[in-house]
Amino acid sequence: MSKFALKIFSGKSHEKLARDIAKRLKKKISPVEIYRFACGEVYVRALETVRGCNVFIVQTATANVNEDLMELFVMIDALKRSFAKRIHVVMPHYAYARQDRVALPREPISAKLVADLISAAGADHVISVSLHSDQEQGFFDFPVDNINCMKLFADYFKKKKFKNLTIVSPDAGGAKDAKKFADKLGATLAVIHKARPAPNKSAVTHVVGDVKGRTCLLYDDMVDTAGSICAAKDALLKHGAKKDIYVAATHAVFSDPAASRLRKTGFKEVVVTDSIPIPKEKQFKGLKVLSIADLLAKTIESVHDDKSVTANL
Helix, strand or coil: CCCCCEEEEECCCCHHHHHHHHHHCCCCECCEEEEECCCCCEEEEECCCCECCEEEEECCCCCCHHHHHHHHHHHHHHHHCCCECEEEEEECCCCCCCCCCCCCCCCCCHHHHHHHHHHHHCCCEEEEECCCCHHHHHHCCCCEEEECCHHHHHHHHHCCCCCCEEEEECCHHHHHHHHHHHHHHCCEEEEEEEEEEECCEEEEEEEECCCCCCEEEEEEEEECCCHHHHHHHHHHHHCCCCCCEEEEEEEECCCCCHHHHHHHHCCCEEEEECCCCCCHHHCCCCEEEECCHHHHHHHHHHHHCCCCCHHHC
16 A cells, blocks of 8 residues: 555546546545636636645546646646645546547647656656557557447447447557457457548448448547548448448547537447546437546555556556
8 A cells, every 4th residue: 555645636527527526535535726717817726735645636637638738738737836746647538648649741649749748747747548549658658558448348348249240440450459459359340441532521331341231330539520420321331231330439529520420320329438528518329438447546556556557458
């Protein structure tokens, strides 16, 4: 058991997830004052001592990503200046994760920039969930725990006892993870080949793998505008897949018009986690949300006690 006290702090981005994590740890969320000045600047002040404590800040990336980040930076700084022993950032959905490489001339690597800013603010460690690419762990100069939700999804879908199941990666980049997921479920693999003429736009060119007469499950790390997976469903149906098609994705970004597209397309189920809060207006029939609170609580407990995190996966 660590000799340091464990404290959980929550930003405004996902207070429910923070409460769920704290409940599983039998802790209370530490009180913190957060507000905006008239000019929009962020103010943060912890309302109890954190001197010598192991502090975990739960702050995910939502549609207000830039506000979420600035609030996080100020909170880290406030706790660092209050003599917290170690500061751990729990960011289930890592901000700017998709901007992880230079694909076109003169592009930024914004995921690395965010890592630098978190470090500069004073964090000692980051816990995230299903990073867009594993290489992003190397963007930090301190340890990163990248928690994979594959087992969570596998346990859920195993209960359905599918026959003739095919796991489908919506693009070539996700094929490696989709293959691991297929192996866990004893399923075959198919890959959608697509082109991206512009950001948030995609066009399916062909389907690699046999999907005819099979139940298909599209597996990805996130759903943003849902254009890719809706186009993928059309392609799978054209190639003879069964009409009941499922989706499993860790991060429900659901930027407009994702919710309306998913309602219209009519997947059998869209299974996501609560890494991002989903407002009521973006919920729809067939949406299933799996909680990652238990997984994150176990990770936090292991980190606090200096034990292996991978044992929880």
